Amino acid sequence: MKFLSLFSSSFMITFLWLLSVTCLAQKIPYGKNSFVNYKTDQGTFDVFVNGKQVLRDGYSEVLVNKNKVTSKDYVTRTTSRSSFRNAIGKGLLYKFKTIDKSGFGMVQSIFAYTDQDFFVIDVTVFGTDLSSNQMFPLKGELIGVNDFSTQTSLFVPFDNDTFISYQANLLTLKKENVSAEITSVYDNGSRKGYVVGTLNHNEWKTGLKTRMLNQSNLQLATECGYTNYDITRDKIEHGYLKGNSISSSKILFGYFDDWRNGMEIYAKTVRAVEKPIVANWNGPTPVGWNSWGVIQEKLSYEKATQVVDFFATNLKSFRIGNIAYIDLDSYWDNMLKGNDYTMLKKFADYCKSKGLKPGIYWAPFTDWGFHGGPQRKAPGSDYTFGEMWTKINDGFHDFDGARALDPTHPGTQKRINSVISHLKESGFEMIKIDFLGHAAVESTQFYDPKITTGMQSYRIGMEYLLKCLDNKMLVYAAISPSMASGKYVQVRRIACDAFKSIKDTKYTLNSVTNGWWQTYLYNYIDGDHVVLADESEAANVSRTLSAIVTGTLIVGDDFSVDGQWKARAEKLFQNEDLLNIIIDGKAFRPVDGDMGKGASNQYIKDLGKIKYVALFNFENSHATAKIDYSRLGIDESSIISIEDLVDHQIVNPENYHQKELGAAQATMLKINIK
Known part of the structure; x- marks a missing residue:
């Protein structure tokens, strides 16, 4: 008999045996001084950390073939235990299996790490012709706090679109709190707190839900299959997974002396589990300029090259490892003549002649011209845009002024290959990819019938995009799913657009305050373009430091025209003491x-x-x-x-x-x- 370890069959299993269910509880130790107490006759478990109970009556629940099934529905089960070692650490894997006369069954898997202060749980159902779009690997009651109304609940957005903010509010009675993929419940004074989050993001969108039932009891539910227009951007329910075996996402559960340690451990664990398929970035911390800060739709070859000249002459010391990027954002197609990229290649060559690296921008999964009708031919293919639009019931997915393209459609892929090929041939060395959430929306029917959920679609689209990029560029994600993008990009913007004011600084730092831990999920997180413009010198310094605190420095003033921002840029962006702080590219806590x-x-x-x-x-x-x-x-x-x-x-x-x-x-x- 052979059991798979946590994430790959290649992991070595050193021993395996079946335990007869002669006792009514199975004690599962993990970490330094913690354990799970699984009640085998009830299908529930309790969790203890340093002698204190922190979870009561944990269980699993699945909606399968329209019927709700829970681990509590069975009174008998077989228990198996095996040792494992994987990318996270080592420990014992416990499986609790139930099966009925029809052959339908459920398996709860608990990965108890001896060298980590958390455990991981998932649930699998098996049988014949199963279908599910909702699985709860872990439900239960958080306890051990005298008064949960003194505890902070963390909301993490699914993405960084629509100027959404992280939120960290005190819990209130009966109010449901929902966070995407990861949450923490903590005491800000002592910093002690829970961290609960998903470890894999290829199939499910997951909502972490809490509700304070009374001062000493907080209900917890981890819902794989969660959609909400205001959070995940979806207009329909989550797609269904089908087959003879369906598994949930894996859920990390930990209680930490400092919730900040827990969040960083979580991010490092996700990166270990979902190993990047984009090449690891061995170059210096990215710094440079992006045209969206001020120039925006006025972008032209003349303005862009004048910015290059300003960097080459006046900002010679604004470099990390002697490298800075000059990145053309949206409206670089102002330099196109039909499908002729000559002017863009000329710009890229000019950048390089001045010792700078050229960057470009694109939104590969959106159709911004959809008002022009469905019959328009997509570049690089004979398909029309109408054929490529993501199907949502009787309509399509329109968001941010753009229509989503189905990442599984061959027309979408041929278009990606065509545009990326031109950009590589033009000599660009960095690409900022945007509106990636359009690739992750749930669809009534994808072109590829094997793809049934938004996250499966996102994986297909991003893997194809990376194949086309062929590691020829530094890959920077702007608007994108927060957790699911770690495998695909080296840099990710921490928030939505932020420009010049102290309000922009505060908005950026809201995301750093609550999302700094993503510095361990990506090579770099970025505070977006720093614009100085006509703001006070104090506001300029604050905006610059908000980027330094995030870990990189991308600026955005129009250096093709004169203004106070030029002199201030020369002073601020060439402060060697500040640049030294971001050499390692890591965010502050x-x-x-x-x-x-x-x-x-x-x-x-x-x-x-x-x-x-x-x-x-x-x-x-x-x-x-x-x-x-x-x-x-x-x-x-x-x-x-x-x-x-x-x-x-x-x-x-x-x-x-x-x-x-x-x-x-x-x-x-x-x-x-x-």
Whole structure:
């Protein structure tokens, strides 16, 4: 008999045996001092961490062939146990299997890691001709907190479209909270908290649901098959999976002393499970310019080359590893003549002649010209756009002003191959891909009948796109699914468009406050184009530091025309102390997380003997930033020196516990430790 380990049959199984069900509970240890107590006669389990119960009556539920079936419906089951080692770690795999007289059955699998402070659970149903679009690998009650109304519930968006915000709000009685793919429930003061999230994203969209039943009881449900127009953008229910065996996504469950550690562990675990198929990026942290910041639809060869000249002459030090990108966003087709890419190749060559790398933009799964009718021929094929549109009941999926294209349709793929081939031949070395969520929507019927869910469709589309790119470009995702894109791109924008104001800074940092952990899912997360324009110098500094805190720096002013932004860019973007911070490309951690739709005012990056602390004032009035070293995780007695990298001042570290900030002002402190 052979059992598959967690994610691949190639993992070595060292031993396997069947356990007779002679006792009514199976104790499953994991981590340092935690265990799952599975009640084999009830099909439910409890979870204990460091002697405290944190989950009660966990179970699985599936809607299969229109009937609801739960693990609690059976009183007898067989139990198997095997050792495993995989990309996450090692431990014991427990399988609890039930089967009825018709041959229909359910298997709950619990992966108990000896070297991780979490366990993983999934559920599988088996039988003949099964169909399901809703599976709950884990339902149960979170307990162990005296008053859940003091706890913060984290909402993570499915994507970064429609200027959506992360939210971190206190729980309220009876209110259902839904988060996409991952959530945390935590105490902001002690930072202790739960982290629950999905580990694979090839088939299901998953909603993490909580509801406070009373002060000491929080209902939890992990729903594979969740759709909601305001979150997943879908206009119809989740697609069905069919076959003789159907499995849910795998769910990570952990309770951590610091929820921030838990979120980072979660991101690293997803990256280990869903190994990138895009080439690992070994180049320096990307920095440079993007035309959408200001130029937008006015993009032309003349303006773009003048920006190149400004970088080559006035921003010579704005580089990481001597590299900067000049990226043409939407409206680069202003340089096309029919299907002639000569002008674009000329621009790319000009960039390279000035020591810069040319970048380009495209939205491969959208039809922006759909109002022109269905009979228009798609580039690179004999198919019409009407044939390629994603089918939604009797209509199509229109969102953001564009119509979705079916990623499984050969016309969509031929169009991708045609455009990408031209861009590669033109010499572009970076591509910003956008509106990727259009590839992940549920469809009434995809062209490929084997594809039945939006996430399956997304996988087909992204894998084909990467095949066409052939690792010839740095791949940057703009609007895209947050968790499912880690395999396909090296850089992902953390939020939606953000431009120049302190409100834009706060919006960007809302996503960093609650989503910084994605720095471990992607090579880089990006704070979007930094625009200086006619804002105050304080607002310019804040906007720049919001990008530094995120881990990269892409700017967006129109450097083809004169204005105050030029001189300020020369000063800000060539600050060597700030550029050094992003050499590793990793985001800062938030100090606080319970900010609703707002953002933390403080962030920290721990580089051992050097700690960087960013302080922000999002208001249009004076503020005092309090500095609590214990909250920052810094032993105050070990501080050697503090340097303000914006004011270029050495600060006396003795009794330095606050920083005065003007309206919309921010600063960066470099703290040296013994």
